[in-house]
Amino acid sequence: MTTPHDVLLEVRNLQTVFETREGDVRAVDGVSFTLRRGEVVCLVGESGSGKTVTGFSIMGLVDVPGRVAADALSFDGLDLLTLSPEVFDGLRGRRIAMIFQEPMSALNPSMRVGEQIAEVIRIHERGVSQAQAMARAVALLERVGIREAARRARAWPHELSGGMRQRVMIAIACALSPDLIIADEPTTALDVTVQAQVLELLFSIQAETGSAVLFITHDLGVVAEIADRVIVMRQGRIVEEGPVEQIFAAPQADYTRALLAAVPNVDARRDPQRRLVGYS
Template sequence: MTDALLRIEDLRTVFRSSGGDIPAVDGVSLEVPQGRTLGIVGESGCGKSMLSLSVMRLVPQPGRVATGRVLLDGRDLLALPNSAIRDVRGRDVAMIFQEPMTSLNPVHSIGDQIMEAMRAHDGGASNAELRERAVEALRRVRIPAPERRFTEYPHQLSGGMRQRVMIAMALACAPRLLIADEPTTALDVTVQAQILDLLRDLQAETGMSIILITHDLGVVAEMADEVAVMYAGRVVERGTAREIFEDPQHPYTLGLLGSIPRLDEERETLLAIDGTVPPPFALPPGCRFAPRCPFMISPCNDVVPPLRVVADGHLAACIRAPIEAALAP
C-alpha cells in the first residue's frame, strides 16, 4: 500500500522468562493509510493492546520488541533514540488508553494535564497561550462549559467526560495517527455513540489516521475502513470492513460474527466459540485456533497457516480458506 502512513513489518514482541522468550505479538504486519481507520479486533488476550504499546515503544518490562519495524512515513520508530521517540509521541502519534480514570492524574486538574501535553512539544508558548489552547481543545471535543471544566479534577467528571478529556489530550498537538485502545469500554450505549461520532468528525476535520482497538464488532462495523482480526498474537484475517463482515474467511472470524445478535435473523441461541485463547506460554503447535475450531482437520495440528490472499485484498491464515469452497460437498 503506497499511501500507508504507518507500516508495521513482521513485529514480534516477547516477554523474558526463565523458560525463554514468550511471544505476545508474533510476526504482525499491517498498514494504516493516511486518513483511514484500521480496526483491530479479537478476544481479550489476543495481543491487541500489546501491539499498540509496541508501536508507541511503551512495552512494560520484562517485555521488549524482538524483531520487526514500525515505519511512520518511512522512519523506523523502533530505531529512534529515546529522546527522539518522546518527540514523536503526542506530536506525530498519540494514544487513548483503555480506562481514562487510571490514565488521568487524580491530583492535577484537567487543564494542567492538557497543558502539560502541549508544553512537551511547544516549550516556547506562554501559560496564557497554553491555557487558551487547552480550553479550545476541550471545546473541540464538545465538553460543555470548558472554562469551568479546565479547573476541575478527574473525579469530578463522568466516564464519558473523562474519555473526552483523554481525546482532547491526545489531539492537543494535532497528531497524524491516533491509536484508540478500547475508547468506549465501560461507557453506556448513548455515550459510546457520542464518542464514536466525535472521533469520526475529528478525523474528517483533521485528516488523521486511526487505529481502533476493540472487541466490539459493532464499533468496528461503524468506524473502520479496514479490519485486522488477531488471535493468540497473530493476525489471522485482514480485509476491508465490508469483506470481513460479508464474507469472513477464517473460522475465528466466523465465530466472532456468529456470537452477535442480529435483528434481521431469528435465532434461539447465539453461536459460542468453545474454550479460551491459549496463554502465550502454552501455544499449541500448528494453527493456534485449531483446538477451538469446528472445521479443524488433521493437518491443522501440524501446519502453521500463513496469512495468504483468498480474494483481492482479503487475506486469511487458514489452510481451508476459502471457507465456502472448503465446506462444499
Template sequence: MVTPVLDVKKLKTSFFTDDGLLTVVNEVSFHINAGEVLGIVGESGCGKSVTSLSVMGLVPALTSKVEGEILYKGENLAQASEKRMRQVRGNEIAMIFQEPMTSLNPLFTIGSQLMEAIRLHNKKLSKKEAKQQAVTMLKKVGLPRADELINEYPHQLSGGMRQRVMIAMAMICNPQILIADEPTTALDVTIQAQILELMKKLNEETDTAILMITHDLGVVAEICQRVVVMYAGKVVEEGTVESIFKKPSHPYTKGLIQSVPDMRQKKERLFSIPGNVPKPGSLPIGCQFAPRCSYAHEKCLKETPYLKALSIEQKVRCWLYEDEKESIV
C-alpha cells in the first residue's frame, strides 16, 4: 500500500472567543496520496478553510488551539516549530486562495513576488536565475508575454491572470502538496474551466498532490479522484468521486448532489436543503445534520453517529447505515 504524503488524523481546531472555546473543525481525518487530487466539499462555514489553514499552520496562534496529528511524510506538523513550518510552507505545501484580486500584494511587481517565493527557500539562487525561473513558470501556467509580465503590477492583470500568477507562485518550488482553497469561486465560468484545466495539467505533469477545497460539486467531478464531504466541522462522508456521485449515502451528500442543476430536466425550482449550517458553539446534540434531515429518526437526535465503512472506497457518518454490513462493491 502507498503511504500517503499527507495524513491528517483527528484534527481539531478551536478558537478562543468571548463565549469560550469554539470548536470549528472537529476530529477531521483524511489522507492524500502522492499525485492524488482530493476534494473537500461542504457549505460555507463547515470548516473547510480552517482545515486547510490548520494544515499550513496559519491559524492565528494566539487565539486558537490545534489538536490531533497532521502527518506530512510521517512528520507531525501540528507539533512542528514555526521555523520548520516556514520551511514547509511554500516549499513543500503550497497554497492558493479564493480571491485572486486581493491575494497578491498590490505594491510589488509580479516578478518580485514570484522571485521572493523562490529565494525564500533557495537562498543560493542568484536574482538572475530566480528571474529566469519566474519567467519559465509564468509561461508554464499559460500566461502570454511572460517577459513583460514580471515587471507589471497586480492591478494591471485580470482576475484569471492573477489566479494563474498565484498558481505559478505556489508551484514554483515544486511542492509535494498544493492546497487550493476555492480557487475558482471568484472567477467567471469560462475562466474557471481554464484554471481547472491548468491545475489538472500541472497535477499530471509534476506529481504534486492537490487538496481541492470547494463547495462546487462540478469542480469535484472535473478534477478530483476522491472526496471528503464535511458538515459542521465533521467529515460526514468519504469516498471515490465515482462512488459518491453514483451512490451518495449520507442524506447531506444526497442533498448536495440533488441541488446541482440538471440541464436535461426542466424543473420549476432548484432543490435546496432546508435550514442552515449550525453555528459552532450551538451545535445540536446527536447527529449534527438531523434537524435538516428528512430521514432523521429518534436516535439521530440523541446519539452522535460514527464514521462507518460501507466499502473499501466509501465511509459514511449516519445511523441509517448502522445495520448494513460492509459490502464489497
C-alpha cells in the first residue's frame, strides 16, 4: 500500500510548451505519474516523444521559449513550480540529480574532474574544507571503479574515455546521495560492454543510497533488467504505464506492443535477481 509519505515525486497534468515561429510545440502534453522513494521507473518512447523535456521540467531546466505548467509538480512535498531559484539551486545536485546522455557536454571542460566532484560537495555542505571535499571526491572516484583515483582526480575531462567520463558523472550525481536521480539515456554514447559496466555500477550505488531513479531510455533490454515500473510515452503523452512484468507480459497499447516487437528476446534477458549480468 502506498502512503503519502512514500510518494517522492508527484507529476500531475504536466504541460511543457515551446513557442516557436511555426507555432506552439506541445512537447509534454498532460503527463501524470508518481515516483515512490527508492523506486526505479523507466521512461520509454520514440525519439521526440517528450522524455527529456519531462526530465528537464522536473529539474527546472526548461529555458525560454519553453513554459512549464502543471496541476502539481511536487518533490517530497515541495512545490517545484513556485520554489524560489535559490531554494531550487539548493535542491538540485543535493536531493535531485541528473545524469545526461553526453557526459562531455555536462562536465566543465576547464576543470579537473576531482575538483568538479569536490565543488558539488562544497556548494551543498557548508563547513567542508577543500581538502576534505577532495578526499571525498577521490573516494567517490574509487567507488565508481576508477583506478589510481588520486591521480585521475587531477585529469581534465578530455583526457578520459567516454565510459570514464560517465563514471565521473555518476560520481557527481551520487556524491550527496540524492533522493532522486534522473538519468537521461546515460549510456547510449558508450559501446555495449562499457554500457553494461556503467549500468551495473549505477544500480549498485543506487542499491546503497536508496535513491529513486527515473531512467530515460530507448533500450527495452535495459528496461527489462532494471525497472520496477515502466511509463511509455508518445507525442508528449503517456500511452501506458505499469509494473515491468505487466508491460512485458501483457502490453495494453498497440504502441507498446510495437516497441516490444522491435526487440528480440527481451524476456530471455530478464534476470529475476535484477542484476545486469548477461546484458550486452
